[in-house]
Amino acid sequence: MLVAQMLGPASGPSVVLFWMLAVAALVSGFGVFRLNSMAQVTFALLASFVAVAGEVLLLGLGYLGVVIVLMMVIEMVIMAVFMIMYMMNPAGLMPMAMYHNKAGAMIISVGTFVLLAAGILLVPWPQRAGEPAPDPTFALGEALMGxxxxxxxxxxxxxxxxxxxxxxxxTSRGRYDRLGDDLRRPVADDPVPGGVGR
Structure with a gap:
């Protein structure tokens, strides 16, 4: 009922999609603490954020939903790339524990979730007053930045x-320095032989 009220009239399919995304976000978020490699955790967290972005889009906040997707996808992919390049643990794929004091961490996590969920369900939601702005994106930017x-x-x-x-x-030497103006030099003019382009 609360979800239908948030999504507005004629929201039957939207309510179903809302709950599907909610379950996906919850399962993916829980997977962050259950999976045992950095690479798996990174993409589980990405999936959780994308599901949350879908919820935001369903609520009619298109700008915020798209920003969440763009920020999280770029951030998580960059993090995965750097893990593959620099971690001693090859590509972040070796098993590892993502948190310590497992019992305490689980109690705190579940307790926080229950508290937030209770607040959502038990606190009365305010009724909308007035009409939404003609351009929600402009109104949001004006509210944030003045x-x-x-x-x-x-x-x-x-x-x-x-x-x-x-x-x-x-970059002191680019591709045109190393391979000539037309990029047709057969051997790259590198000060140290054996690099990329040889």
């Missing part, structure tokens, strides 16, 4: 340009 939205957008572009420029400057 009059500084243009400043933050400019900063975002400046930070991205800084990252690109830093990578370019850190």
């Amino acid at each position: 009059g500084q939205m243009l400043t933050m957008m400019t900063l975002g572009v400046a930070l991205f340009a800084t990252i690109v420029a830093t990578v370019v400057l850190a």
